[in-house]
Amino acid sequence: MHFHQLQRGTADRIRNRRVNERTGDEVDLSDIVKGYDTGDEYVLVEPEELDEIALGRSRSLDIAGFVDLAEVAPIFFDRTYYLGPRGAEYGKVYNLLEQALAKAGKAGIATFVMRQHEYLVALKAENGILTLHTLHWADEIRDPNKEIDNLPGRAKASDKELKMAEQLIDALSMRWDPDEFHDTFQEKVTAMIDAKQAGETVEKAEPAAEPTGVVDLMEALRASVERAGSPKPTGGKATASGKAGAEKKPGAKKRIRSAPKEDLSGLSKADLYKKAAAANVPGRSQMTRDDLVKALSSSRT
Structure with missing residues (x-):
């Protein structure tokens, strides 16, 4: 998207001009040379002089x-x-x-x-x-250890915390498909311009999610894993009725699809997107909040 600069309340374009700071007069580009400030004076360098020392390269x-x-x-x-x-x-x-x-x-x-x-x-x-x-x-390239003074260093995580984090990564793993990702802000800018041109109201974005401030890492990881979806069934263990664990898959699948019947309309767009990612809803990155609600509702029917 490219915008022009206008004076507020008018359709008058704003132009950038090259102006001599002493006289206030506009200067033509052909009359401008480069100058290196040594402290006591400027050393002037013509554009062709830079070309000459780099000739051929x-x-x-x-x-x-x-x-x-x-x-x-x-x-x-x-x-x-x-x-x-x-x-x-x-x-x-x-x-x-x-x-x-x-x-x-x-x-x-x-x-x-x-x-x-x-x-x-x-x-x-x-x-x-x-x-x-x-x-x-x-x-x-800057050294982050020198630039950022509050890095945690090599803080030791427990084996349980690391396993839970790995489960979260596994639950949200996906195939890299760049076509699924779009500059949604640019799309919203285009929609806003179309709406303003038609005299319609502009839909505002959902407010950003507030930081949870969670200190209990295990609890935060556990909640994230639960939102992302249950781990894949491993099978092989006998059930109480004596049937093989492999036969539990249809039951587990039914439980995942039928149990969540909460009112999706009350969730934020961020939470809806997480559920859409866990359900592997295609095209979710391009969806509005209402689209996510519809897609999730249809995936549970």
Whole structure:
């Protein structure tokens, strides 16, 4: 979404201008040069001077070597670019490098200059093409242990707490499908604009859930696991009637589907989403609160 800036109460656009702070006069872009403040004076640098000292480097990648991709921590990655061959005569070289990188499972680490900045990059093979990922320099990555003064350190959790946390992760495990996730805020902005244009009222979002302030970790984990759903039945144990545990599955399934008959309309959207995740309701990330209520109600019938 892109908005223009307007003066309140008018349809007048607001423009950003380059103004000489001493005279107040507007300055043309061609009359602007870069200046480095040394303290006593400005050292002036023309745009073409920056191009001259980086001449040629922005036309090629200087590959320093190849590394296993797993060695590059995700925090170093910044932006991704798609690469293509410069011309038809470079197609064979392009394909050779792409196939070799894919087979080796490695990435080329290189540097190049773009828009008067030198970049550290990783060259990868992905789905038959070459991609270029700009990387942060090492001195741009901050040490969280130095930046955050209230980290808990290696606080020891009990075996029971760890097992309960693992159960929660297992209960909420899902297959990664990026198409299930959308920028819902952008969708709401679009809906708000449509509603305002039609003279309709704008539906406000549900208030954010308040922090529970829970100190008892085991109780919090237990409640989360219960909301996420019961663990999968293991089977194998005999029942009181002497039947094999495997025959308990239909009963357990019936209990999970029929028992929760609370009034869903009284739950917050966050709680409804948790129930939808536990029930594996498709498309839940795009649903409104009312949609979640309907989907959960239909899944229990």
